[in-house]
Amino acid sequence: xxxxxxxxxxxxxxxxxxxxxxxxxxxxxxxxxxxxxxxxxxxxxxxxxxxxxxxxxxxxxxxxxxxxxxxxxxxxxxxxxxxxxxxxxxxxxxxxxxxxxxxxxxxxxxxxxxxxxxxxxxxxxxxxxxxxxxxxxxxxxxxxxxxxxxxxx
Amino acid sequence: xxxxxxxxxxxxxxxxxxxxxxxxxxxxxxxxxxxxxxxxxxxxxxxxxxxxxxxxxxxxxxxxxxxxxxxxxxxxxxxxxxxxxxxxxxxxxxxxxxxxxxxxxxxxxxxxxxxxxxxxxxxxxxxxxxxxxxxxxxxxxxxxxxxxxxxxxxxxxxxxxxxxxxxxxxxxxxxxxxxxxxxxxxxxxxxxxxxxxxxxxxxxxxxxxxxxxxxxxx
Numbered sequence: 001x002x003x004x005x006x007x008x009x010x011x012x013x014x015x016x017x018x019x020x021x022x023x024x025x026x027x028x029x030x031x032x033x034x035x036x037x038x039x040x041x042x043x044x045x046x047x048x049x050x051x052x053x054x055x056x057x058x059x060x061x062x063x064x065x066x067x068x069x070x071x072x073x074x075x076x077x078x079x080x081x082x083x084x085x086x087x088x089x090x091x092x093x094x095x096x097x098x099x100x101x102x103x104x105x106x107x108x109x110x111x112x113x114x115x116x117x118x119x120x121x122x123x124x125x126x127x128x129x130x131x132x133x134x135x136x137x138x139x140x141x142x143x144x145x146x147x148x149x150x151x152x153x
Numbered sequence: 154x155x156x157x158x159x160x161x162x163x164x165x166x167x168x169x170x171x172x173x174x175x176x177x178x179x180x181x182x183x184x185x186x187x188x189x190x191x192x193x194x195x196x197x198x199x200x201x202x203x204x205x206x207x208x209x210x211x212x213x214x215x216x217x218x219x220x221x222x223x224x225x226x227x228x229x230x231x232x233x234x235x236x237x238x239x240x241x242x243x244x245x246x247x248x249x250x251x252x253x254x255x256x257x258x259x260x261x262x263x264x265x266x267x268x269x270x271x272x273x274x275x276x277x278x279x280x281x282x283x284x285x286x287x288x289x290x291x292x293x294x295x296x297x298x299x300x301x302x303x304x305x306x307x308x309x310x311x312x313x314x315x316x317x318x319x320x321x322x323x324x325x326x327x328x329x330x331x332x333x334x335x336x337x338x339x340x341x342x343x344x345x346x347x348x349x350x351x352x353x354x355x356x357x358x359x360x361x362x363x364x365x366x367x368x369x370x371x
Contacts, residue, residue, distance in 0.1 A: 008365070021154065023155075023156040023195075023196040025196075026155060026156055026195070026196060027155070027156075027193055027194055027195050027196075028155055028156055028157075028158055028192060028193055028194065028195035028196065028197075029155040029193070030193045031190060033191060034187055034188060034190055034191055037190065039187065050263050054264055054300060056296075057296075072256070072257060072258050072259035072260075075260075075261065075262075075263050075264060076261075077264050077300070077303070079299065079360075079361060080360065081360065081361060081362065081363065081364040082166070082360070082364050082365055082366075083165075083166040083167035084165050084166060084167030084168055084321070084322035085167060085310075085322065086173075086310070086314075086320050086321060086322045086324075086325050087165075087167055087168040087172070087173045087322075088167065088173075089261050089307075089310055089311070089314065090173035090174060090314065090319065090320070091173035091174045092259075093170065093176070093179055094168055094169070094170050094171070094172070094173045094179065095167070095168075095169060095170070097170050097179055097180075097183050099176070100170070100176065100179045100180045100183045101183065103176075103180055104180065104183065104184060104187070109184060109187070110187065147187065147190045149183065149186055149187060150157070151169050151170070152169060153166065153167045153169060
């Protein structure tokens with residue numbers, strides 16, 4: 001994660017001027033202990049299976065990554081050149097920590113790993129994602145997912 | 154809607170769980186984020202206290218398996234450019250194949266169905282004549298350029314990762330944009346798109362081929 005103070009002015013302004021929700025002093029929602037939760041991963045790394053359609057810049061959309069996917073089959077069609085890809089290229093778990101999540105489940109820290117995980121492509125205006133994000137939230141709820149790790153790149 | 158919990162991590166963009174092949178550290182970061190689910194105060198942004206393990210990747214002595222002598226190719230000679238690029242790919246191919254074995258079959262390219270040689274022909278045809286139509290069904294020329302050029306770049310990157318050891322994006326970028334003919338062509342693609350009459354191609358030229366940190370090689 002880059003601090004705003006480290007960013008070039010143009011990128012900093014693009015983030016600061018986003019139309020985002022304000023929470024004031026609203027507390028986070030209550031829920032069960034971590035070892036009773038079912039966890040899914042949502043990455044913004046533009047990952048998908050080799051046979052899936054590549055991401056389209058500017059379009060709100062996601063790809064499904066079932067937990068029985070051969071993770072060696074995941075490729076990245078993210079449009080941006082301005083984040084490090086060499087880490088992902090050396091180790092998928094650096095952006096999509098599926099094996100780490102499975103380990104935490106085996107250790108009893110996490111209750112359950114969800115059957116489906118999801119990928120978005122960042123560098124897309126947040127409001128373009130709103131409709132599909134709401135739809136996906138409903139799907140996650142229906143799948144009894146009670147916690148999501150949002151892993152941004 | 155209630156606020157999300159956030160863990161701020163002091164890692165490079167693109168490395169949200171710290172460092173590659175550092176499973177214990179990655180698990181610590183993931184658990185630190187997930188533990189926030191048990192907090193009901195907020196809104197808050199929690200700081201992760203530690204930087205990524207190991208020395209900075211830039212300090213390590215990575216070298217490309219192949220010593221590519223950047224040919225003095227005239228990029229306006231399309232036929233020679235294509236030949237020299239295919240020679241470069243031929244030099245890298247054994248290391249690409251070695252890298253795929255090391256990665257247990259994982260391939261980084263595959264956004265398109267084209268071979269590296271076919272992609273070279275496509276990209277060189279654009280360098281030769283930026284007014285050409287798209288060479289991919291259903292994709293405008295700009296997106297076709299992006300997908301095929303990423304595939305070619307990923308082929309090079311995977312070949313460069315054949316030797317054990319960690320590599321940073323700066324090291325990889327300096328090698329690709331500074332020492333390979335393909336990288337030199339990417340800088341040319343950027344230049345051609347920026348000068349193109351199509352606003353879509355101008356935008357693609359600004360952001361799609363060369364990271365800001367690598368414009369020093371232009």
